[in-house]
Amino acid sequence: MQQYPKDWPGPGPIDLTIHDLPHASSMTEWWYFHSHITTVDKRSLAVFGSFFRIIKGKDKITQEPLYAHSLTWAISDLDRKTYVAQSLVDKDAVAMGKKKLERGEGSRDPRLRRAMAEVLDKGNIPHPDRMFRQEPFVNLKRLELDFDGNLFYKKDDGSYQVELFHKEENIGCSLNLIPQKPPTRHGDNGVVKGTKGEDMFYYFIPRCDVQGSMILDGLNIPVTESSGWYDHEFGGHRAKAEQEAAQKGEDAAAQEHDIAWNWLAAQLDDGSELTAYTLVDEETQEVLENRIVLIDADNNRSTFTQIEFTPLNEWTSTRTFNTYPTNWKLTVPESDIELDLQGSIDDQEFVTLISKPAFWEGRCEVSGNINGKKVTGRGYIERSGFLTIDDLDSFFKAVSRKVRESVRALIPLEPTYEQVLSLIADKSTEHYMDGVSIEQFRDTMIKPVREITDRGGKAWRSYAALACCDVVGGDSRQYVQWLAMPELMHVGSLIVDDVQDRSVIRRGGKTCHEIYGDSIAINAGTACYFMGQKLLRVDNISDHALLRIYDLYFAALRAGHAGQAIDIDGLDAYMPQAIETGDSQELEERVLAIHRLKTAVPAGTLSRMGSIAGGGTEEQVQAVGRFFESIGLAFQIIDDVLNLRGFKGNLKSRGEDIAQGKITLPVAKAISRLSLIERQWLWEKVSSKPQDQETIEEVIAKLEECNAINDCDDMAKTLVEEAWEKLDPLVEDSMPKLMLRSFGWYVLERHY
Numbered sequence: 001m002q003q004y005p006k007d008w009p010g011p012g013p014i015d016l017t018i019h020d021l022p023h024a025s026s027m028t029e030w031w032y033f034h035s036h037i038t039t040v041d042k043r044s045l046a047v048f049g050s051f052f053r054i055i056k057g058k059d060k061i062t063q064e065p066l067y068a069h070s071l072t073w074a075i076s077d078l079d080r081k082t083y084v085a086q087s088l089v090d091k092d093a094v095a096m097g098k099k100k101l102e103r104g105e106g107s108r109d110p111r112l113r114r115a116m117a118e119v120l121d122k123g124n125i126p127h128p129d130r131m132f133r134q135e136p137f138v139n140l141k142r143l144e145l146d147f148d149g150n151l152f153y154k155k156d157d158g159s160y161q162v163e164l165f166h167k168e169e170n171i172g173c174s175l176n177l178i179p180q181k182p183p184t185r186h187g188d189n190g191v192v193k194g195t196k197g198e199d200m201f202y203y204f205i206p207r208c209d210v211q212g213s214m215i216l217d218g219l220n221i222p223v224t225e226s227s228g229w230y231d232h233e234f235g236g237h238r239a240k241a242e243q244e245a246a247q248k249g250e251d252a253a254a255q256e257h258d259i260a261w262n263w264l265a266a267q268l269d270d271g272s273e274l275t276a277y278t279l280v281d282e283e284t285q286e287v288l289e290n291r292i293v294l295i296d297a298d299n300n301r302s303t304f305t306q307i308e309f310t311p312l313n314e315w316t317s318t319r320t321f322n323t324y325p326t327n328w329k330l331t332v333p334e335s336d337i338e339l340d341l342q343g344s345i346d347d348q349e350f351v352t353l354i355s356k357p358a359f360w361e362g363r364c365e366v367s368g369n370i371n372g373k374k375v376t377g378r379g380y381i382e383r384s385g386f387l388t389i390d391d392l393d394s395f396f397k398a399v400s401r402k403v404r405e406s407v408r409a410l411i412p413l414e415p416t417y418e419q420v421l422s423l424i425a426d427k428s429t430e431h432y433m434d435g436v437s438i439e440q441f442r443d444t445m446i447k448p449v450r451e452i453t454d455r456g457g458k459a460w461r462s463y464a465a466l467a468c469c470d471v472v473g474g475d476s477r478q479y480v481q482w483l484a485m486p487e488l489m490h491v492g493s494l495i496v497d498d499v500q501d502r503s504v505i506r507r508g509g510k511t512c513h514e515i516y517g518d519s520i521a522i523n524a525g526t527a528c529y530f531m532g533q534k535l536l537r538v539d540n541i542s543d544h545a546l547l548r549i550y551d552l553y554f555a556a557l558r559a560g561h562a563g564q565a566i567d568i569d570g571l572d573a574y575m576p577q578a579i580e581t582g583d584s585q586e587l588e589e590r591v592l593a594i595h596r597l598k599t600a601v602p603a604g605t606l607s608r609m610g611s612i613a614g615g616g617t618e619e620q621v622q623a624v625g626r627f628f629e630s631i632g633l634a635f636q637i638i639d640d641v642l643n644l645r646g647f648k649g650n651l652k653s654r655g656e657d658i659a660q661g662k663i664t665l666p667v668a669k670a671i672s673r674l675s676l677i678e679r680q681w682l683w684e685k686v687s688s689k690p691q692d693q694e695t696i697e698e699v700i701a702k703l704e705e706c707n708a709i710n711d712c713d714d715m716a717k718t719l720v721e722e723a724w725e726k727l728d729p730l731v732e733d734s735m736p737k738l739m740l741r742s743f744g745w746y747v748l749e750r751h752y
Contacts, residue, residue: 028052028053028054028055028200028234028235029052029053029054029232029233029234029235030050030051030052030053030232030233030234031050031051031143031145031152031230031231031232032048032049032050032051032230032231032232032233033048033049033152033160033162033177033228033229033230033231034046034047034048034049034228034229034265034380035047035048035173035175035177035208035210035226035227035228035229036226036227036228036267036363036378037210037214037223037226038223038224038225038226039214039216039221039222039223039224040221040222040223040224041221043077043079043214043216043221044077044078044079045075045076045077045078045214046075046076046078046344046362046363046378046380047073047074047075047076047164047173047175047214048073048074048361048380049071049072049073049150049152049162049164050071050072050073051069051071051145051147051150051152052069052070052071052072053067053068053069053136053138054067054068054069054070055067056068056090056092056096067138068089068090068092068093068096069089069090069132069136069138069147070087070088070089070090071086071087071088071147071148071150072085072086072087072088072350072352073085073086073150073164074086074348074350074361074362075171075173075214076344076345076348076362076363078344078345078363081345081347082345083345083347083348083349083362084166084169084171085128085350085351085352086128086130086164086166086169087128087129087130087350087351087352088129088130088131088132088147088148088150089125089129089130089131089132090131090132090136091131091132091135093125093129093131094120094123094124094125097116097120097125097353098117098120101113101116101117101120106356107356107357107390107391108390108391109390109391109392109742111392111741111742111745111746111749112391112392112738112739112742114742114745115738115739115741115742115745116738118741119733119737119738122733124733125353125733126353126733126734126735126737126738127732127733127734127735128351128352128734128735129352129353132147132148133148134148134149136148139153142154143160149163149165150163150164150165151163155176157178158178158179159176159177159178159179159208160176160177160179160208160230161175161176161177162174162175162176162177165215170215170217170218171215171216171217172214172215173212173213173214173215174212174213174215174220175210175211175212175213175223175226175228176210176211176212177205177208177209177210177228177230178208178209178210178211179205179207179208179230180207180208180209181205181206181207181273181295181299182205182299183203183204183205183230184203184204184205184206184293184295184301185202185203186202186203186204186275186277186291186293187200187202187289187291188291190202190203192233192277192279192289192291193259193279193288193289199235200233200234200235201233201234201235202231202232202233203231203232204229204230204231204232204265204275205229205230206229206265206267206273206275206295207227207228207229207267207273208227208228208229208230209226209227209228210223210226210227210228211223211226227267229265229267229273229380231265258282258283258385259279259280259281259282259288259385260279260280260281260282260384260385260386261277261278261279261280261382261383261384261385262277262278262309262328262381262382262383263275263276263277263381263382263383263384264276264277264309264330264341264364264379264380264381265379265380266339266341266364266366266377266378266379266380267377267378267379268366268370268375268376268377269375269376269377270297270373270375271296271297272294272295272296272297272370272375273294273295274292274293274294274295274337274370275292275293276290276291276292276293276307276309276330277289277290277291278290278307278309280385280386282385290305290306290307291303291304291305291307292304292305292307292332292337294335294337294370302335304332304334304335304337305334306332306333306334307330307331307332307333308329308330308331308332308333309328309329309330310328310329310330310331311325311327311328312325312327312328312329312340313325313326313327315343315346315347316398316401316402316405317347317349317358318402318466318476318477318480318483319349319351319358319470319476319477319735319736320349320351320357320358320389320735321389321395321398321399321402322349322358322387322388322389322398323388323398324349324360324383324386325383326342326343326346326348326360327340327341327342327343328340328341328364328381329341330368335371336369336370336371336372337368337369337370337371338368338369339366339367339368339369339370339375340366340367340368341364341365341366341379341381342364342365342367343362343363343364343381344362344363344364344365345362345363347477348360348361348362348363351735353735356385356387357735358387359382359383359384359385360381360382360383360384361380361381361382361383361384362380362381363378363379363380364378364379364380364381365377365378366378366379392742392743392746395739396458396459396460396463396746399459399460399462399463400456400457400458400459401456402459402483403453403457403459403462403483403484403487404453404454404456406462406480406481406483406484406487407450407453407484407487407488408450409481409484410481410484410488410531410532410535411423411446411449411450411531412446413442413446413447413450414442415438415441415442415446417433417438420433420436420438420441420442421433422534423441423445423531424436424441444516444520444523444524445523445524445527447516448495448512448515448516448520448521448524448525449488449491449492449495449512449524449525449527449528449531451509451512451515451516452491452494452495452506452507452512453487453488453491455506455507455508455509456507457487457490457491457507459487460631460635460743460747461486461487461489461490461602461603461606462482462483462484462485462486462487463743464486464603464606464607464610464628464631465479465482465483465485465486465606465607465609465610465613466479466480466482466483466610467607467610467736467739467740467743468606468607468608468609468610468611468614468616468624468628468740469610469611469613469614470614470734470735470736471611471614471624471731471734471736471737471740472611472614472615472616472617472620472621472624472731473614473615473616473732474610474611474613474614474615474616475614476610476614478538478540478613479538479610479613481535482532482535482536482609482610484531484532484535485532485535485536485553486602486606488528488529488531488532489528489529489532489556489557489560489602490602491525491528492525492526492527492528492529493525493560493564493598494506494525495511495512495513495521495522495524495525495528496521496522496525496526496564497564498511498512498513498521499511499512499513499518499521499522499525500564500568512524512525529557533553536549536550536553538613541613545612545613548612549609549612549613552605552606552608552609552612553605553609555601555605556601556602556605556606559596559597559598559601559602559605560597560598560601560602562597563593563594563595563596563597563598563599563601564597564598566590566593566594566597567594567598570663571587571590571591571663572663572687574586574587574590574663575587575663575683575687578668578671578679579671579676579679579680579683580676582671582672582674582676582679583671583672584668584669584670584671584672585672587663587668587671588665588668588669590668591663591664591665591668592633592665595632595633595636595637595665596629596632596633598636599632599633599635599636600628600629600630600631600632600633600636601629601632602632603628603629603631603632603635604625604626604628604629604632605625606628607624607625607627607628608621608622608624608625610624611624611625617730619730620730620731623723623726623727623730623731624727624731626723626726626727627720627723627724627726627727627740627744629723630719630720630722630723631720631723631743631744631747633716633719634716634717634719634720634744634747634748635747637665637712637713637715637716637719638712638713638716638747638748638750640657640664640665640666640712641666641709641712641713641716642750643655643656643657643664644657644658644666644700644703644704644709645700645709654693654696654700655693655696655697655699655700658685658686658690658696658699658700659689659690659691659696660689661686661687661688661689662686663686665712665715666703666708666709666712667682667686667703667708669708669711669712670682670702670703670706670708673706673707673708674702674706678702678706681702682699682702685698685699686699713748716747716748717748720744720745720747720748721744724741724744727740
């Protein structure tokens with residue numbers, strides 16, 4: 001095991017750097033603080049910050065180590081329930097990102113990797129990460145950090161000064177942490193495992209007085225009752241891993257597994273503190289190390305190695321759609337310690353590609369028992385590496401779950417009087433409720449709709465509104481209730497369509513009218529269009545913007561109904577002339593008109609609504625709308641293709657459109673590619689609505705033979721790529737933009 005000075009950390013508030021230790025050139029180091037703050041105007045806040053320095057290579061000439069730097073910090077406003085974060089990364093982040101992709105690190109989804117590569121090839125990194133404008137400075141003689149004007153340094157009196165400022169959000173802090181207890185070692189007498197399994201050295205100062213001010217909306221507001229915590233971790237020696245790999249004749253780097261962790265640092269009101277962590281191998285899920293350190297009011301230290309972090313809830317982010325516990329039970333079987341940890345705010349997710357692509361770190365309230373005594377306090381929890389989303393399939397499954405949750409909140413199966421009132425009237429017209437039976441309303445209006453929504457769907461329409469709010473620089477967290485609105489709009493059309501088409505199966509179960517009858521289904525389906533209307537009202541949207549959003553919402557409904565009218569009537573009347581002339585242009589335009597009105601326009605209008613709410617420019621609003629119109633149109637074209645080539649999991653019968661006698665885009669395109677005799681044969685087969693699979697397969701083979709299906713596939717790709725080329729330069733490279741780019745490919749490459 002690597003040695004460190006015997007007096008580390010010695011009595012009193014000392015600090016070390018990696019240069020005090022052997023093998024310094026192979027080390028990583030970070031400095032961390034958090035503080036619980038009450039301002040002079042009685043606002044409750046919490047702030048944390050982490051300054052990182054990692055080895056990235058050696059100078060080719062001097063052989064001196066080269067370092068990359070990063071800074072992550074965030075402020076939790078406990079009164080306003082907001083979380084403002086900033087991530088700053090090294091200028092070499094682009095080159096380092098490319099190397100990571102080459103090594104196969106990062107997202108497992110090939111489309112997300114491809115989208116990231118596009119951004120990196122432009123020399124950019126996606127927002128919310130920002131690159132340092134100046135080279136970070138680290139004093140090698142004492143603790144003195146300057147990361148682009150964000151400062152962390154040790155003063156002559158032994159206190160620590162922190163200066164942070166987020167220019168875009170006009171928020172920051174200027175704090176002085178004055179140690180009230182001596183530093184103590186974490187882990188095994190100061191040794192813990194690093195993120196790649198290496199040995200790290202870790203000590204902390206568990207309680208500091210905090211003086212200074214918070215910067216809120218550009219104003220310096222003095223702090224009053226405040227306390228702080230300081231961590232310092234450094235190391236990087238991997239002798240054991242290297243030795244084991246050498247014995248097997250393997251590369252040590254190939255043995256590296258990323259480590260996930262739960263971490264807590266808590267200050268209790270009785271003057272004691274505790275800090276605990278669990279380290280888990282991300283690949284094998286093996287628990288690598290547990291540790292808890294308890295420091296009582298007299299600075300006596302106890303340490304335990306058996307702890308349990310038990311999640312008590314799940315919270316899903318509407319930005320990354322990862323799920324995190326925000327409430328915990330912490331127990332120590334070998335001691336009488338049992339604590340409840342409750343996140344002060346659920347949404348304390350830190351989004352950054354530094355941590356693949358997010359982690360949860362925030363303020364929590366602490367209560368429970370230690371050694372038979374009740375305790376209360378406050379702390380910080382970090383959960384990193386336990387991401388639930390690793391590809392676009394799992395992403396949209398998570399979106400779908402969140403959409404269903406949003407629908408359940410709006411139209412619960414056991415609604416209260418107030419919930420029914422909000423669906424029928426409002427307080428000013430409450431007399432509309434006179435004589436209304438809540439049970440009857442539930443059975444005839446809510447249950448028929450929930451019958452379909454509860455089965456889940458692809459949910460990409462709901463995602464469009466939120467993603468387009470973020471991609472123009474807005475904050476979709478203010479509009480999370482909108483998730484239910486596109487789903488209800490879509491499900492309403494499905495319920496009515498199924499009645500008109502006499503369909504019997506929808507989303508894997510009986511159609512609504514098969515269960516409830518035509519009359520109730522038609523009424524409930526139509527009512528879906530209006531159930532989400534009140535969700536559009538958000539306090540921070542101007543009247544002008546809200547009027548535009550209402551106009552767009554009803555434009556989507558008008559277009560959808562127009563498309564359905566054309567679809568019901570069908571295109572059979574256009575076939576004789578097309579067959580006679582061999583000219584399919586008009587027929588193709590008619591098919592595309594149905595797809596555009598029923599799918600593309602609603603998708604485009606929903607995305608415009610989101611970008612308007614996000615404060616996008618008119619040029620951005622229109623480009624975002626056109627991109628999603630292209631996505632919607634491509635979605636339906638690919639649906640026509642998959643109907644002929646087969647859906648993954650046999651979601652629909654291969655050739656179902658042919659069996660129903662539908663004129664789809666491949667059929668329309670084939671008209672201009674076949675001889676007169678072949679055109680007549682094709683229409684004879686399709687119009688007969690063949691039910692035998694042999695005839696259906698003959699039709700599909702003919703469409704493949706004349707390249708009509710491939711041409712549809714190519715057309716969908718062209719639509720999406722041309723729309724992206726217009727949108728790309730108008731919006732900043734960002735995480736939401738990566739998702740939109742990837743989603744375009746996802747639609748084109750989908751198999752279900």
